[in-house]
Amino acid sequence: MQMDVSEIDGGIRHIRLAGRMDVAGTQAIDLRFTALTATSRSAIVVDLSEVSFLASIGMRTLLSNAKALSLKGGKMVLLNPQPMVASALSTAGIDTLIPVHHDLESACKALEGVVAA
Numbered sequence: 001m002q003m004d005v006s007e008i009d010g011g012i013r014h015i016r017l018a019g020r021m022d023v024a025g026t027q028a029i030d031l032r033f034t035a036l037t038a039t040s041r042s043a044i045v046v047d048l049s050e051v052s053f054l055a056s057i058g059m060r061t062l063l064s065n066a067k068a069l070s071l072k073g074g075k076m077v078l079l080n081p082q083p084m085v086a087s088a089l090s091t092a093g094i095d096t097l098i099p100v101h102h103d104l105e106s107a108c109k110a111l112e113g114v115v116a117a
Contacts, residue, residue, distance in 0.1 A: 001018070001020065001021065001024075001025030001026065001028045001029050002017070002018040002019055003015060003016065003017055003018075003029045003032060004016045005036060008045075008108070009108065010043070010108065010111070010112070011042075011043065012043045012044070012045055012108055012111055013036065013043065013044045013045070014044075014045045014047060015033070015036060015037070015044060015046050015047065016047040016049075016050065017029070017046065017047065017051050018050035019050070019052065020051070020052055020053040021054045021057070021058025021059075021061070022053060022055045022057070022058065023055065023057055025058070026057045026058045026061050029061075033061060033065065034061075034065055034068075037066075037068070037069050038064075038065045038068035038069050038072075039072075040072060040074070041072045041073040041074045041114075042069065042114070043074060043075055043111035043114035044069065044074065044075070044077070044111075045076075045078075045079050045104070045107045046062065046076060046078050046079065047079045047080065048078055048079060048080060048081040048082070048085055049079065049080040051081065051082065051085050052082065052084070053084070053085070054081075054084075054085045054088045059088070059092055059094050062078070062098060063094060063097060066097065066098045074114055075110075075111055075114045076098055077098065077099045077100070077101055077107045077110050078095075078098055078099070078100045078101070079102075079104060079107045080101070080102050080103070
């Protein structure tokens with residue numbers, strides 16, 4: 001599992017994930033992902049366009065960090081999951097808890113008003 005991070009307009013953190021979010025893949029990014037998402041009030045887009053597989057442990061990582069971020073006043077949205085990943089998110093109901101967007105513009109718009117601290 002690979003993870004790249006950049007800042008985009010408005011102080012939004014853009015986290016790009018690539019690979020399989022199975023046990024090994026999730027363990028490979030878990031600590032760094034948590035440090036980037038759950039430790040401060042932030043606006044975060046998690047780009048899933050290059051994630052080819054999402055296991056329950058990957059869903060848990062996304063959900064637990066989104067919840068921790070929300071408790072700090074931040075917000076996370078998911079961006080452009082591949083069809084199989086989108087289906088897994090929908091089946092598990094994750095898409096009702098973490099908004100899913102299919103283009104960067106709408107994802108950023110959903111984060112308006114969240115001030116990074």
